Amino acid sequence: xxxxxxxxxxxxxxxxxxxxxxxxxxxxxxxxxxxxxxxxxxxxxxxxxxxxxxxxxxxxxxxxxxxxxxxxxxxxxxxxxxxxxxxxxxxxxxxxxxxxxxxxxxxxxxxxxxxxxxxxxxxxxxxxxxxxxxxxxxxxxxxxxxx
Numbered sequence: 001x002x003x004x005x006x007x008x009x010x011x012x013x014x015x016x017x018x019x020x021x022x023x024x025x026x027x028x029x030x031x032x033x034x035x036x037x038x039x040x041x042x043x044x045x046x047x048x049x050x051x052x053x054x055x056x057x058x059x060x061x062x063x064x065x066x067x068x069x070x071x072x073x074x075x076x077x078x079x080x081x082x083x084x085x086x087x088x089x090x091x092x093x094x095x096x097x098x099x100x101x102x103x104x105x106x107x108x109x110x111x112x113x114x115x116x117x118x119x120x121x122x123x124x125x126x127x128x129x130x131x132x133x134x135x136x137x138x139x140x141x142x143x144x145x146x147x
Contacts, residue, residue, distance in 0.1 A: 010022055010023055010025070010026055011023075011026040011029055011030055011034065011091065012128045012129050013034075013128075014092075014105050014108065014109065014125075014128065015084060015108065015109070015112055015114060017089070018084040018088075018089060018090065018112075019080065019084050019089075019090050019091075019092065019105075019108060020034050020036060020089075020090070020091045020092070021091070021092050021093070021101050021102075021105050021128075021129060021132075022091060022092070022093050022101075023093055023094075023095070023098065023101075024043075024093055024094070024095055026091065026093060027039055027091070027093065030091030030093075031056055031091070034089065034091065035089055036056070036089045036090055036091035037056065037088050037089050037090070038056060038057075038058060038083060038088055038089070038090045038091070039056050039057050039058070039090075039091045039093065040058055040059075040060055040076070040079075040080060040090055040091065040092045040093070040104075041057065041058070041059045041060070041093060041094075042059075042060060042061070042062045042076065042092060042093065042094040042100040042101060042104060043059070043061065043062075043094050043095055043100070044061035044062055044063040044064070045063075046059060046061070058079075060072070060075060060076040060079060062076060062094070062100040062103065062104065062138075064094075064095075064099055064100060064135065064138075065099075065135050065137055065138075066137055066138075067137045067140065067141070068141065069137075069138065069141045070141045070144050070145055073103060073104065073107060073138070073141050073142065073145060074107075074145055076104045076107070077104055077107030077108055077110075077111050077145075078111070080092065080104065080108050081108055081111040081112050084108070084112060085112070092104055092105060092108075098129070098131070098132035098133070099132070099133065099134050099135045099138055100138065101132065102125055102129075102132040102133050102134050103134045103138040103139075103141075103142060105121070105125055106118060106121040106122060106125060106134070106142055106146075107121075107142065107145065107146065109121040109124060109125070110146050117146070118142055118143060118146050
């Protein structure tokens with residue numbers, strides 16, 4: 001029987017005490033259980049409704065399966081890293097395919113000095129969350145930013 005993923009078991013700590021990664025269904029867990037002060041929504045397709053919690057929510061849109069997103073990826077990685085360095089606890093999520101979260105997580109790991117290369121970041125991420133990874137177009141953008 002396939003394992004059912006729940007919000008209580010799908011988010012993972014990426015950078016100790018600072019950054020967590022998860023799926024769309026993990027927002028409540030990230031705020032209530034992990035005490036994340038900021039939730040970063042990486043979905044470009046998300047239309048803001050005004051019901052997002054203003055103290056917890058920021059959208060940095062990254063499109064899935066789209067080329068030349070270096071500036072968007074760089075912006076997201078820098079912003080998340082700066083907030084983590086300032087002492088905030090952050091949760092990152094996209095939809096359920098996890099490619100955008102993986103992409104930004106790889107950049108954050110490099111930017112914060114947790115790893116030195118994309119390969120090391122991918123290995124760490126695959127250890128934490130085996131069923132996530134970047135698509136070819138996001139991976140190409142990452143390689144342009146972190147050669």
